[in-house]
Amino acid sequence: MKSNAPYFNPLPDGVEMNALAVEGLSYAYGKKKALDKISFSVALGQCGILLGPNGAGKTTLFSLITRLYDSPEGRIRIAGHDLRRESNRALAQLGVVFQQPTLDLDLTVEQNLYYHADLHGLSRRKAKGRIREELERQGMYERRKEKVRQLNGGHRRRVEIARALLHEPRLLLLDEPTVGLDVPSRRAIVNYVHELARSGQIAVLWATHLIDEIQGGDRLIILHQGRIQAMGSVPEVLESTGAASVGEAFDRLTRREAA
Amino acid sequence: MRFMHYLRALRGVMTRELFRFVHQRERFISALVRPLMWLFIFAAGFRSTLGVAIIPPYETYILYEVYITPGLLGMVQLFNGMQSSLSMVYDREMGSMKILLVSPLPRGYLLTSKLLAGVLVSVLQAYVFLGIAYAYGIEAPPMGYLDVLPALVLSGLMLGALGLLLSSFIKQLENFAGVMNFVIFPMFFLSTALYPLWKIQESSELLYTLAQYNPFTHAVELIRFALYGQFNRDACIATATALLVFLILAIIGYNPSRGMMQRKGGPSQ
Structure with missing residues (x-):
């Protein structure tokens, strides 16, 4: 992967800076826990990459952030507005690109x-x-x-x-937006969205399982079996997992599934 | 500012529905062909078999075609309501329902807008049908064509709300055939659309009772009386009550924390 982005310092986790703040979020389908006490945040200017294999809980998480579902456990704030108590203010700050085409x-x-x-x-x-x-x-x-x-x-x-x-909006949510696209279209979209985040006016949360969509300054959130397995900048995640590449780190963190 | 937002959203939803309606010409034609077949073929064949006595709002003996015209108006709206429910299930599967539901407005309002947009289309269809029926020789009093408008709006709302409610229960498109069998057919046949209540009573008390409680019966009677310049208060109250019940249940059905979207499994274990 070619990284043409300058290294981006993670912004401090201040309330105003966080376009998205998720705290202690859980969700279950019957007895099956899809999400288990998830907490993370994405600040303005950041591009958060939500990485996880199929069935990791990405879609559930997106359904909760877009308020298609509601969970009584945990809290979601968009640009400082509580999604449950001030849902209209929160949704006004949210832009979404769903995985399915919706035009x-x-x-x-x-x-x-x-x-x-x-x-x-x-x-x-x-x-x-x-x-x-x-x-x-x-x-x-x-x-x-x-x-x-x-x-x-x-x-x-x-x-x-x-x-x-x-x-x-202050927060742009993208759910595997490049699935089914050819390489040039994919690259164009990946670059465009990263530039958008770098402008500092917006935060991006991008769900994917494609490692090559990650750029140097991204904040990684690796989700597996409903839990966050690792989180942080690319070097931080590499350090904490002792892996040489994001791909390797991802394989190590999600290997249990294969076992 | 807030108020303008509500109006703009309503405009958006209505414009989209109209555009879609214009683009889907097949849908429009098939929605018209159905009641016309009943009128031209079924009613013509049945004319001699079924005598209709003088019952309000009619003042003379009437042809069977005249009797079933309000019922067929109801049918146009019934199908339209179910059609929009079908398109909502489709929208939800395709994802464009999500675009509506993530808008920063109360969900109840968004769903009501969607409902109003559907009614707009259904009233248009009903008038086109009335026009063709007129050309065929089924004439109501001139003022009736104006008086019937509020009745068509109310019945359209009620049937649309029923469609909305069903769409919150139906998980997948395939289940829609069930709606035909278990909702459209019983509602239509167990009503006064094709035969007056006393005729039903002659053959079966049970069917008579069922037809009496069928909201579609009341929608049809509301339209029938309005078309002849009369206001049927009981039918109006019954239709409005059904509308409220269906709409409230539909809004609950689409509520993210209580509704069917989640019913499969609550977060509590």
Whole structure:
């Protein structure tokens, strides 16, 4: 993996700086614990990589952060707002790219984005400006009148990222957003999102099982069997596991599954 | 500011539904063909078999086609309500329901917006059907076409809320065939859509009782009376009550901590 990012100092875990703070979060499906007392935070300017094999609890965690589920055990705060008590304020600071495609295929790019802007209460003028900004940044503005059905997978993903950023959230959540994309599209999205985090205005939580999507300054959160097995910057995780590479560290931490 | 946000979200949901409606022309046509077949074929064939006595709101003997027209309006709305429930299950499987549910507005409001958007489409369909029926010779009093609007809105809301409620229970699309068998058919056949209550009573007290408690019966009667410029208070109260019950249950069903989305396993062991 080529790391073109300067080493990024982890920000102190201050309340205001944390775009996402998860404390003691548990969740179970019946008797099966999907998440067991998870605690971590992601600060503005950070790109948190949530790494875990399938079934590690990533999807459950995302469902809880997006409030599709609710857990009475533990607490989630987005930009300082408690997700359970101030859910609307918290959700206003959240942008999400789900693993499944969620655009309306028969609607144009622009219609899809206006729908989202309406849901977030943006005025028409504001929405127009924001749609232009976000689409231009991804080189998709010229294609705004096209139906989503006509776009390829990579371009659809770009539209979804633009949509997630439309209301200027503090936290961007991405659930395995590059699955099924070709290498150039994947690389473009990985680089774009990392640059976004580096701007310092937003925090990113990126769920993946692809090691090569990690860049030097990322904060790793390795999840396995519903627990956090390791957490910290890349050098910290390497040191704590005694591994030579993130891949090796990941294998060591999740090996139990194979045993 | 907050108020504007609510209005904009409603606009967004309604516009999306209209766009989708316009794009899915097959859906629109099949929604129309169904009641038209009943009207042109079934009713024409049944005309001679089934005599309908003079019952309110009608003042003269009527043709069977005239009798079942309000029932078919109800059918248009019943299918539309179930269709939007189907599309909600589809949306949830496809993920676009998530986009709606993670919006920073109360979930009850978002679901109600979705419901209103569905009603908009169902009322449009009902009027197109009325137009074709008119061309076929089934004429209601001119004012009836205006009076029927609030009735169509209320019945559309009630059936849409039922669809919403069902969609919170149905986990997967495949289960939707069950909705046809266990909801649409019984609701439609056990109602006054095809035959008046006293006819049902003649053949079976049990079916008569069931039909009396069927909310769809009341929706159909509400539409029937409104189409002839009369207000059926009992039907209105029954339809509105059913609407409230279905809507409240649906909102509970979509509640993240109490609802069906989680029922499979609570966090407590």
